[in-house]
Amino acid sequence: MTLSAAEWLSLPPLSQRFYAQGAAEVAPMLLGKALVHVVRGQPIVGEIVEVEAYLGLGDPASHTYRGLTPRTRPMFEAGGICYVYLSYGVNYCMNVVTGRKGDGEAVLLRALAPLHGIERMAKNRGVVLDERHATLRNVACGPGKLTKALGVDLRHNGSSFRDSPLRIVDFRKEVSHEVATSPRIGITKAVDLPLRFFVKDSRWLSR
DNA sequence: ACAATGATTGGCT
DNA sequence: GCCAATCATTGTC
Numbered sequence: 001m002t003l004s005a006a007e008w009l010s011l012p013p014l015s016q017r018f019y020a021q022g023a024a025e026v027a028p029m030l031l032g033k034a035l036v037h038v039v040r041g042q043p044i045v046g047e048i049v050e051v052e053a054y055l056g057l058g059d060p061a062s063h064t065y066r067g068l069t070p071r072t073r074p075m076f077e078a079g080g081i082c083y084v085y086l087s088y089g090v091n092y093c094m095n096v097v098t099g100r101k102g103d104g105e106a107v108l109l110r111a112l113a114p115l116h117g118i119e120r121m122a123k124n125r126g127v128v129l130d131e132r133h134a135t136l137r138n139v140a141c142g143p144g145k146l147t148k149a150l151g152v153d154l155r156h157n158g159s160s161f162r163d164s165p166l167r168i169v170d171f172r173k174e175v176s177h178e179v180a181t182s183p184r185i186g187i188t189k190a191v192d193l194p195l196r197f198f199v200k201d202s203r204w205l206s207r
Numbered sequence: 208a209c210a211a212t213g214a215t216t217g218g219c220t
Numbered sequence: 221g222c223c224a225a226t227c228a229t230t231g232t233c
Binding site: 208209211212216217219 | 223
């Protein structure tokens with residue numbers, strides 16, 4: 001499936017209602033959707049293939065487990081906005097906030113399949129594309145990599161996914177992939193909950 | 208005020 | 221496979 005820049009820009013954002021559901025419901029439904037970042041009028045686009053749900057109070061792995069802090073304020077807002085944080089002092093990770101105001105739930109975006117603006121993504125990441133595009137696999141296959149590929153950072157913290165420059169759109173007529181689940185990656189608490197969701201057999205996963 | 212921690216990545220063995 | 225980088229946030233004293 002290949003769309004022009006104008007076509008990517010014309011797709012409507014997902015509804016507020018979609019984002020108002022719980023993170024564990026929204027997470028698998030984000031698979032197969034497209035994340036679009038418009039930079040200087042040009043869309044950079046990737047298909048979401050791997051996510052993790054982080055719940056509110058009751059999920060010790062979630063940033064919101066200990067309640068509202070300055071950093072986690074966006075996660076406690078109503079769903080449909082972006083929560084960005086600095087990971088290990090090195091990488092930015094982006095989340096889709098879900099639920100109602102006060103819930104404190106979000107979905108971490110972990111991997112994208114590059115769809116449009118591929119050269120821009122590779123340049124942002126410092127990846128040299130070979131003719132066969134074999135190195136393309138490495139462009140957005142991790143939470144820190146995908147933010148760098150799309151040019152997302154703290155400026156986007158708290159911004160809406162329902163209008164430019166960041167949005168999530170549906171671009172498929174019908175869902176054709178299978179969803180698989182596993183425990184979440186890189187956490188030390190609540191390690192057994194199956195809250196990682198990914199497109200089965202995708203070549204674009206973080207692992 | 209201070210020390211520990213971490214939803215990761217890239218480089219090197 | 222192992223490990224250093226790097227720093228904002230958070231908990232503790």
